[in-house]
Amino acid sequence: MSSRHFSQFAEELVKRGWEVTALASNRYCRYPDQKIEKREEIWNQIRIIRIWRPAWNQAHKFLRLANSIWMILGWFFKILMLPRKDVIILGTDPQFSPLLFFGLKWFVPKSKLVHWCYDLYPEAIISDGAKGASLWFARRFKKWMGWAYKRVDLMVDIGPCMRKRLDAYHHRARAETLVPWALVEPDQIESGDFQVRRKLFGDAKLGLLYSGNMGKAHDFSLFLQLARELRVKNSKVVFCFACRGNRFQELREAVTLEDSNIRFASFANEEDLEKRLNAADIHLASLRSEWDGVVVPSKFFGSLAVGKPVIYAGSENSSLAEWIREFKVGLILTDQNISSVRDEILKIAESPQQLQLSRENAYNVYRRFFSKKVVMDKWNRALRDLIQNSEREVELN
Structure with a gap:
């Protein structure tokens, strides 16, 4: 908040x-x-x-x-x-x-x-x-x-x-x-700024963005595992971490030279936030299971507001997982389903129509329930x- x-x-x-x-x-x-x-x-x-x-x-x-x-x-x-x-x-x-x-x-x-x-x-x-x-x-x-x-x-x-x-x-x-x-509530689904997207993801076919805080309540290990599996299958699926927080340095140190599809960007100020959020195709959010119910990542609502589906790394029993299942606004990533999530992302990367439908659903769910x-x-x-x-x-x- x-x-x-x-x-x-x-x-x-x-x-x-x-x-x-x-x-x-x-x-x-x-x-x-x-x-x-x-x-x-x-x-x-x-x-x-x-x-x-x-x-x-x-x-x-x-x-x-x-x-x-x-x-x-x-x-x-x-x-x-x-x-x-x-x-x-x-x-x-x-x-x-x-x-x-x-x-x-x-x-x-x-x-x-x-x-x-x-x-x-x-x-x-x-x-x-x-x-x-x-x-x-x-x-x-x-x-x-x-x-x-x-x-x-x-x-x-x-x-x-x-x-x-x-x-x-x-x-x-x-x-x-x-x-x-969400602090940013556009009146319609907007196209991303090409220059901002290129700065974040290069020439990626599909861009996945983690924007916000990477603190003690958050985890990145599942995202790194997912990114590495996707790199083997399709190097044009790119992850970008634009964050700050207590675990940000730990995240940087965990990324190796082989992780060519993982990039970093500076933390966005409020003036640039909307362009940053719109530049991605899918947003990332996480919460360690011991923090369930102690905090709720508010970035989830910011993602839906700009029409972005969310990949959530966290407990199946958390609030975000419950909303994702109820409204079909993304995927839940656990250590048990990395391969199936990988395959779903690869399908989305090859289907602009499916991605657009997911965007429209996320946007409409936000306007109806969370605005x-x-x-x-x-x-x-x-x-x-x-x-x-x-x-x-x-x-x-």
Whole structure:
């Protein structure tokens, strides 16, 4: 999830008649030394209030935890000073933010509390292979998170696997699955830019693109195996990795001189993202099985939005695998089916008609089920139902 999602989220709520106040910090996530000078402003009819925080490096786990505590306390005291709100929506950044629900339930009991859960803590710490004191801390914090979730009135997850993990807390809140829409939503399926495509894939017959983060939750080994099998059969099927993250260097080191159909490109900025996404024929996404339900790769929705089928390397039981099967928008790659996926890709490489049908299906599925309008209409209904149900309860009492 990005700050752009929250900006668009607030804008869309305003369009639907809501009065929105957004609380943030005064520093950038990736550049903590850079400050945003305006402590408060009105932007597109949204009141933005920024809490001052120290320039702590979020890459350091203890400083990241200290930042979480700082922001939770800062937001809590700021909310107490604001006029009462009908609804308070809280995300999961910084980590352990839901602990704020303890104080909110006690001090602002008339406000409905909504949790938009787009990653799970401390599950992320455990999935990352925590050991020793970190693992001890994470396991005990699950109890605190469970108690915090029981204060929530509406629990919003971003995938069925995440719903299952949250349900295990027995939180009692109404549950909704509302996914993060694509930041790029073209009005029609567009042809790729020839120069961009050539830069990424050369003279490839079929281009497969991994664009985004290659972090600890992601895997590349199956993609490398697939690329090597395809190279033997058809060297014109080319893979390009345009990514960054904790495992990117590991990926580069795993690629050998013999991997002539594997290329690298720089991480795309937002201005170039649409051209980059359109340049490929098929997109790649991955998630290690231990991270199922802890995070959901939002790049999946960006791929469908531009009409690209997805090859997903991950568990058969994950949210992405479930959507791919349900909507027929790609292939699921496991260590058991590399040969069959290879053969299917070779067929697609020889059949432009099949590729075009796959593109049209991916695009139509996105517009019907996952677009910003569809998701925000569901958000609007869920929030208004929450308030109306509360008013009916007051009348009955």
